[in-house]
Amino acid sequence: MMDHVRDLASVRDATERLLNAAAELDNASASEPSRLPGWNRGHVLAHLARNADALVNVLEGRPMYVSGDARDADIERDAPRPLDVQLADVRESAARLQKTADVPADWSRTVELRNGVTDTAARVPFRRWVEVALHHVDLGIGYELEDLPAEFVTREIGFLAERFVGHEDVPSTDLATDDGQVWTTGGGAGGGPVAVRGPAADLLGWLCGRRDGAALRAEGGPLPTLPPL
Structure with a gap:
């Protein structure tokens, strides 16, 4: 709430x-x-x-x-x-x-x-x-993204993950930070599920288009290309 x-x-x-x-x-x-x-x-x-x-x-x-x-x-x-x-x-x-x-x-x-x-x-x-x-x-x-409050980072990752749920260009994707927080997104495109893991700041940066995802690890397929927000 x-x-x-x-x-x-x-x-x-x-x-x-x-x-x-x-x-x-x-x-x-x-x-x-x-x-x-x-x-x-x-x-x-x-x-x-x-x-x-x-x-x-x-x-x-x-x-x-x-x-x-x-x-x-x-x-x-x-x-x-x-x-x-x-x-x-x-x-x-x-x-x-x-x-x-x-x-x-x-x-x-x-x-x-x-x-x-x-x-x-x-x-x-x-x-x-x-x-x-x-x-x-x-x-x-x-x-930098690493300086953002932890609460903000967690909530914004969740907000963006929700935004991409069912998107026709995003395969089913499981997201997780290195400290164990998890989300799911995508699912509107073929392929997957892809598991994407990494530091919270890098995960947020990738989701919001501020980083290319190079610091993230993708399993089950390539790192998805996300559409513009």
């Missing part, structure tokens, strides 16, 4: 961690490439701010974004801003999301995200935690 209050506290902690780390940048380094293809660090920071506002829309029953093109245009518009403006925007947009989440509401209700995806309102804070935590890694400023 989702604990949205606890997740909101984790979002606040992750946001402060990111802001404190990004404050060590300067305008020049903020415009350098991030680890995401085609985006510099300014794009990542702009996306985080606009994502917070988009989740306010979700919680208040409005479309998450006006359109995909509008979302992309907003990020391109905001990416070149000076670092102090970027950080203030991330902080202020995060505060707006927190204020919205503090309003008494039915957290069991269904909300709509991008591209017609639906979820319970209670999972929105965790989704925001994912955005903040993984994009902190994407900034490429010394925070």
